[in-house]
Amino acid sequence: MIPATNQRPHATVLFIFGGSGDLNLRKLTPALYNLFIDKYLPESFSVVGIGRSNYTDESFRERLLEGVKDFSRRKDGPWDEFAPQISYLQMDGGDEAAYSKITDFVNTKKEEWGEDPNVLFYLAVAPQLVPGIATNLAKLPLCGDKTHVRIVVEKPFGHDLKTAQELNALLGGLFAEEQIYRIDHYLGKETVQNILALRFANSLFEPIWNRRYVEHIQITAAETVGLEGRGGYYEGSGALRDMIQNHLLQVLCMVATEPPISFEANEVRNKKVDVLNAIRRIQPDQVNNVAVRGQYGPGKVKDKEIPGYREEEGVDPNSATETFAAVKLFVDNWRWENVPFYLRTGKSMPEKTTVITVQFKPAPNYAFSAEATSTWQANRLIISIQPAMDIRLRFQAKRPGQTLAIDPVEMVFSYKTAYDGQEPEAYETLLLDAMTGDATLFMRADQVEAAWKVVTPIIEAWGSETPTDFPNYEPGSWGPQAAIDLIEKDGFEWTTK
Numbered sequence: 001m002i003p004a005t006n007q008r009p010h011a012t013v014l015f016i017f018g019g020s021g022d023l024n025l026r027k028l029t030p031a032l033y034n035l036f037i038d039k040y041l042p043e044s045f046s047v048v049g050i051g052r053s054n055y056t057d058e059s060f061r062e063r064l065l066e067g068v069k070d071f072s073r074r075k076d077g078p079w080d081e082f083a084p085q086i087s088y089l090q091m092d093g094g095d096e097a098a099y100s101k102i103t104d105f106v107n108t109k110k111e112e113w114g115e116d117p118n119v120l121f122y123l124a125v126a127p128q129l130v131p132g133i134a135t136n137l138a139k140l141p142l143c144g145d146k147t148h149v150r151i152v153v154e155k156p157f158g159h160d161l162k163t164a165q166e167l168n169a170l171l172g173g174l175f176a177e178e179q180i181y182r183i184d185h186y187l188g189k190e191t192v193q194n195i196l197a198l199r200f201a202n203s204l205f206e207p208i209w210n211r212r213y214v215e216h217i218q219i220t221a222a223e224t225v226g227l228e229g230r231g232g233y234y235e236g237s238g239a240l241r242d243m244i245q246n247h248l249l250q251v252l253c254m255v256a257t258e259p260p261i262s263f264e265a266n267e268v269r270n271k272k273v274d275v276l277n278a279i280r281r282i283q284p285d286q287v288n289n290v291a292v293r294g295q296y297g298p299g300k301v302k303d304k305e306i307p308g309y310r311e312e313e314g315v316d317p318n319s320a321t322e323t324f325a326a327v328k329l330f331v332d333n334w335r336w337e338n339v340p341f342y343l344r345t346g347k348s349m350p351e352k353t354t355v356i357t358v359q360f361k362p363a364p365n366y367a368f369s370a371e372a373t374s375t376w377q378a379n380r381l382i383i384s385i386q387p388a389m390d391i392r393l394r395f396q397a398k399r400p401g402q403t404l405a406i407d408p409v410e411m412v413f414s415y416k417t418a419y420d421g422q423e424p425e426a427y428e429t430l431l432l433d434a435m436t437g438d439a440t441l442f443m444r445a446d447q448v449e450a451a452w453k454v455v456t457p458i459i460e461a462w463g464s465e466t467p468t469d470f471p472n473y474e475p476g477s478w479g480p481q482a483a484i485d486l487i488e489k490d491g492f493e494w495t496t497k
């Protein structure tokens with residue numbers, strides 16, 4: 001987490017494998033630039049983009065400046081002061097001999113700065129490249145230094161439980177667990193971190209945050225975008241692997257966790273893994289009752305014509321990959337017995353929104369007339385992760401007038417009005433945490449595997465069946481009818497408002 005005091009991390013050299021790629025352009029460099037502007041970067045800092053593409057330091061910086069202009073929350077500023085800290089190293093991650101360039105670079109900086117820098121390797125490359133690069137890195141003598149060297153691994157972390165276990169075993173054999181930072185960028189979002197503050201820094205919510213008062217919980221992560229040229233990756237992934245296995249389950253953990261006794265990394269992660277381990281295992285014959293998948297056809301999102309998923313570049317014309325997934329889960333522990341958690345995510349939806357809704361049980365209403373209660377709506381706490389970044393509490397109030405009529409009303413806390421909209425982007429927080437060595441917001445090996453265990457029965461059931469109804473939802477809709485039925489058959493409805 002961004003420290004309350006403006007304490008800068010130790011001197012750092014950050015190597016980004018995939019420096020020439022999309023993630024660096026859109027997220028990592030804009031995040032570093034904002035950290036630089038806010039004076040969170042170390043006094044001695046150097047970032048090195050690595051890739052096979054042909055850049056000079058100068059042309060690489062020019063390319064990254066375009067990314068800052070397009071994607072940074074601050075577009076203007078002291079780029080000329082930041083840019084000299086960026087370099088480019090042209091090398092193939094599979095070329096073991098080339099890794100000596102990394103050692104040379106670190107040694108040069110060590111000499112220049114007069115101190116041993118921390119060295120961070122950020123693997124922003126396709127997952128199949130990770131084992132090779134990690135293996136080559138681990139052979140470098142400098143990687144024997146467990147205090148100063150860390151490795152950051154982007155998602156997806158494995159393709160299923162087996163491959164995640166294999167990757168964990170490989171990385172665990174090469175590095176100490178404290179050196180491995182598995183990124184889930186949702187954990188870096190201010191509003192996701194705020195869930196713990198909301199729950200545990202207030203005496204108001206925690207007493208009612210359990211099965212006695214909560215009727216059900218929903219988490220929606222909807223996107224208006226389709227594939228954005230990522231067909232090659234997405235075809236082998238789908239909504240369940242791309243969003244639910246990681247981001248949505250991590251958010252669920254924040255909502256459902258027991259109070260940690262401290263915010264020390266392992267304490268928080270222990271509590272979160274307890275939630276994942278408590279999620280009821282879905283029986284194979286139950287998958288169709290608790291999980292729904294969808295794929296969008298051609299149509300319109302916000303008045304813009306879009307091709308169907310199967311017509312996107314890199315997608316099989318008979319693709320079985322889901323672009324929408326919804327699941328109903330139970331957390332079988334003392335706090336959450338029989339409280340359903342509904343999760344859904346999809347591409348080409350009507351709006352970009354990530355929202356958690358905690359719906360409370362109805363109040364007894366003996367004293368009110370049937371007419372007065374006809375307009376009642378359940379108490380809800382609606383936590384908007386993005387883009388609204390607000391928290392709304394819905395409750396009943398008396399309508400002004402001589403009759404006793406009741407209306408639902410809202411109390412609202414908005415980050416944008418309360419804090420001027422200057423919240424750091426998720427990658428700012430996560431990069432700074434990796435530099436300072438705070439792994440609280442990163443996933444531990446057992447968390448990743450526990451999350452894969454939750455979705456494995458669904459993967460297995462879906463894997464053996466070809467959906468005959470694909471494509472089964474219109475772009476710009478909230479997904480297939482079966483997803484609406486999933487929650488409505490329990491007497492509830494999806495909501496993002």
Ligand SMILES: NC(=O)C1=CN([C@@H]2O[C@H](COP(=O)(O)OP(=O)(O)OC[C@H]3O[C@@H](n4cnc5c(N)ncnc54)[C@H](OP(=O)(O)O)[C@@H]3O)[C@@H](O)[C@H]2O)C=CC1
Pocket residue numbers: 017018019020021022023024026050051052053054091092093094123124125126127129154155156233
């Ligand atoms: N883009 C995004 O918004 C997000 C991406 N991610 C994850 O980040 C990772 C990277 O994604 P993204 O940036 O989109 O992918 P890109 O395809 O845009 O970039 C891939 C990068 O890998 C480099 N690369 C490929 N082969 C080699 C090689 N043999 N040796 C060295 N470098 C190589 C490419 O450089 P070159 O061609 O120059 O060699 C390029 O810089 C993926 O795991 C993805 O899932 C996660 C969340 C969001």
Ligand SMILES: O=C1O[C@H](COP(=O)(O)O)[C@@H](O)[C@H](O)[C@H]1O
Pocket residue numbers: 155223242243354
């Ligand atoms: O990790 C991913 O997340 C994005 C959505 O992230 P957000 O911060 O914009 O909500 C998603 O588009 C992408 O498919 C997935 O890989």
